[in-house]
Amino acid sequence: MTTKYAKLVDTTRCNGCRACMVACKNWNDLPVDPEEFKGSYQSHDKCGANTWNMLTFTEHVAEGNRFEWLFRHTACFHCTDAACVKVCPADAMHFTEFGTVNTNYDKCIGCGYCVQNCPFGIVELETHTDENGTEYELAQKCVMCVDRLREGDQPACVEICHMDALIYGEKADMEALAEERLAEIKERFPNANIYNPVGVEGTQTFYLLAEPPSVYGLPENPRVPLSATVWKDYAQPLGKAMLGVTTMAVIGGYISNKLFNKDDHGADEGEESNE
Structure with missing residues (x-):
């Protein structure tokens, strides 16, 4: 154990x-x-x-x-049941051997779904600039x-x-x-x-x-949005088994955008998680 x-x-x-x-x-x-x-x-x-x-x-x-x-x-x-891990389409948000949640910056695509779905409003994106002057964003937070x-x-x-x-x-x-x-x-x-x-x-x-x-200022009963649970625990594993990892990754990016982007239709569900 x-x-x-x-x-x-x-x-x-x-x-x-x-x-x-x-x-x-x-x-x-x-x-x-x-x-x-x-x-x-x-x-x-x-x-x-x-x-x-x-x-x-x-x-x-x-x-x-x-x-x-x-x-x-x-x-x-x-x-323990981390919304940021569930909604991350790139598997950048992950659990360590200590049970903490960290970001793999090599995988992070700066989509912001972790920011939008954190029930405590902790995660934020930071803008970086590469050697070619191109800006990109990475998720930042405490790594314990x-x-x-x-x-x-x-x-x-x-x-x-x-x-x-x-x-x-x-x-x-x-x-x-x-x-x-x-x-x-x-x-x-x-x-x-x-x-x-x-x-x-x-x-x-x-x-x-x-x-x-x-x-x-803490939510009384924070929880993971239902859409994130259904997607990560059921739909995504089944899709990978049926369609393959690569195909599912492409489809996953599209579905994640629709499910977890609070700027779109997912705002109400996200707000509910803070109650």
Whole structure:
């Protein structure tokens, strides 16, 4: 049986220092991604092609009229049932031996279906220019520092966290730790909960939250669009068996465009996955 690994994000221990953001930038050699000041301590609206993790800052009035700063480290969730993997017509989005989701840049065609179908709005395209001056796009997101994992090291964000708000290890151990910490904080945070969405069969980055997911701007029940499940799990394998891989790849590109392009008729289904 393959060992599953995960990153536990304990929002009740985070102090908003942003060391995880700096460590991610340094290790992955990501460029500066400045944004205009919008009246908040929060530096970015969301993760982007050059900002693979960031902190959300939420001002919240809890029970008893108690003010709380709610900080949340956010990055790719690395879903067990990953929509980005299902809709990718080039098999560029794939699972690693650690259960994380990565992009094979040699295969990525920049179609953007992963961007449009991610239930958490994490993936983004970045524009590159080749030696001939031709522009092309590649999907970018957190890779859970898979290069570090293969060397036996922790993800950069986890290693730098001085509050033990980020912990990485075998998923069974992380789930047990989350339950232990949940019991410890229930008196202070009666609405505390573990966010490991069943709609995507759990995630390799999961959370201990002080308040309901919606307070942190998270979807309550994220899930993979039905069209993606039918296509990847049933229609595509059957088509390859009947028509051959090459023919099915051509047909697949056309069908993927119709099914997964939210700019076309697929928008309603995609929006539903964020509820």
